[in-house]
Amino acid sequence: MRALYSTLIVAGLAFAPLPAFAMGGSSDAPPTASKAADPAFATGKAAIDKKDWPAAIASFEKVVAKDAKNADAFNYLGFAYRNQGNYDAALKHYASALQVDPKHKGAHEYLGEAYLKMGNIAKAEEQLKALDGICTFGCAEFTELKTKVAAAKAGKSS
Secondary structure, three states: OHHHHHHHHHHHHHOOOOOHHHHOOOOOOOOOHHHHHOHHHHHHHHHHHOOOHHHHHHHHHHHHHHOOOOHHHHHHHHHHHHHHOOHHHHHHHHHHHHHHOOOOHHHHHHHHHHHHHOOOHHHHHHHHHHHHHHOOOOOHHHHHHHHHHHHHHHHHHO
């Protein structure tokens, strides 16, 4: 009888859902329920989708004022400021995102892209190197930044 229970337990574990990290999921922690439910965060995301940078900035500034540990909101702030051409503010917010979560793949990618916009390929390559260390088997953020760094190098040498 005991053997039967052991067999059933092992069989049950074999069919149990795997955790996200075992399936190659993102190392970025998913937003907690409170972060996901924040109306200012949702409004900011909608503004990002519409490329309404001032509205996105206003919304995500509200989010980080309430939650100074929201790396995603800081990352989106950096993204919006970068798209407005305000690189100083973008760098500041990417740095805040990485202070909260040093392995935030999106922040490393976007910071690298900001450096490329500023003409600093060496700094962009530092972010690429950081992503290479974070993304053990590769990730979209690494691939995207690698492609953009290569394009910037090709454009610079021609």
